[in-house]
Amino acid sequence: MALAPAVTDLEQLKSHPAVACLLNWNAAAITGAKFDRDEMTIYVDRPAIREACAVLRDDPACAFTSLSDITCVDCYPAEPRFEVVYHLLSMKKKERARLKVRLNGDSPALESLTSLWPGANYFEREVFDLFGVRFTGHPYLRRLLMPEDWEGHPLRKDYPVEGYR
């Protein structure tokens, strides 16, 4: 089975409910989209992420009522260095959407989703712990998996696999 090429043209993807909904809401905040391997990825501007998630959650045509996952990818040494990845799930439409925010390497920070889904708490703490991305408005942004006094953020690409000796 050959892979279908990814569609990255925003115009062609307008029919997808999540894209349509976000473009309707604020087209300036959507910097791109990608449809690849049956999965929808939407790139959102950093300041708009919380609002974008709120819109997708509350819009009846999308109904992305559940937050599946938050994680991060380090593209070191490229800039913008970090991609924070949100996976939303619509139980009603049985569909998923992936939102991505690109962040620069120097003091990366973005808005927390804990006010929308309290369950974002652990996911964001994990990203903070392992990547050093800060979430503003998070009620308790402290290390989760690593010890409190750990130095560095292990999942960054410039952190050696065997750790600092």
Add this chain to the structure above:
Amino acid sequence: MANLLPTPVLEPGQDRTMILNMGPQHPSTHGVLRVLLEIDGETVVRLMPDIGYLHTGIEKTCEAKFYQQVVPLTDRIDYLCPMTNNLCYVLAVEKLLGLEIPPKAQWLRVLLNELTRINSHLVWLGTHAMDIGAMTVFLYCFREREEILKMFEMVAGQRMMTSYFRVGGVALEPPLGFFDRVRDFAGYFPERIDQYENLLTGNPIWLMRTKGVATMTSEDAIALCATGPTLRASGVDFDLRRDMPYSSYDKFQFKVPVTQEGDVFARYMCRVQELRESIGIVRQALDGMPEGPIKADAPHVVLPDREKMKTQMEALIHHFKIITEGFNVPAGEVYQAVESPRGEMGYYIVSDGTAKPYRVHIRSACFANLQTLSKLCEGRLLADVVAAIGSIDIVLGEIDR
């Protein structure tokens, strides 16, 4: 929803309350979970789980391995359902590759996955009942679990860390007598579930300890990102096997048990009914097991049969290449989720086109489910904390990764 968020620093408020430390070495925390409790007499005022004691950096390790070398690591994430982890990972890689898996391999995967679910639920039921004080169930559950582990040993050569699923199919043809053994088990297991239920479901002590204890509404469950039986016991009818099918689950008939009350008893009932559904799926998989190959026809990705490797030059070259260099995976990213015994288990894999994954993220079900614990316990008695921890069925290996 502000009340669902954790309160920052846990220090005793005024002089009424005190801080109690539970774990990380405590028999009822199911591993190395540490729970900080602020208690007023016997009432829990605030609760905060403290995790990370079992963090081994599996996600980081994955980035340094070839795609096929990650499979044994996935076993070790959740030692109670290794096959589910294997399945989720290989499905994600297969999606990245665009591989088509032959029906027999898919059926075998479903069969083994449901056995894994039974295995995991049995450990949960035994330990959960023991936490609350019903010792006998534990022994019965482990009797049946032993049988399942023997089947795993038959098929994979390993009792717990099976690594049986491979990218492109399964490792080996199941040995002679395996299907008979599973059929035998499927025959008597429903009766055994009745045995457990006889001991617990109508037992007045069990009911007092579980009914109306540690309740959660469906809104709270969704807001806290709970999945699996923890979510379904609050009345949300959603199961990835039925609603977003993978690995041929759409060809099986089964009900998704949903209970409404959202208490410990509802979660218990939900899982016990799942046991019955799972054994039904196992029976269907046995009856409908298709004939044919167990590996995809992709010589660059799938290791050749031993026999071929020793007799054919071409197969030997492929074998050598895959073992020494791995196989390249086209650049891209996928998120693949499966319904593990504990909820939504997801693998998010980013490929940069080389033979090693650029990033592997594991969305663990208990990691998210654990967040419900504060909601479940605050305002309740200290003894209910033990029941609540058992009822969300956590495995610390999966939480800490």
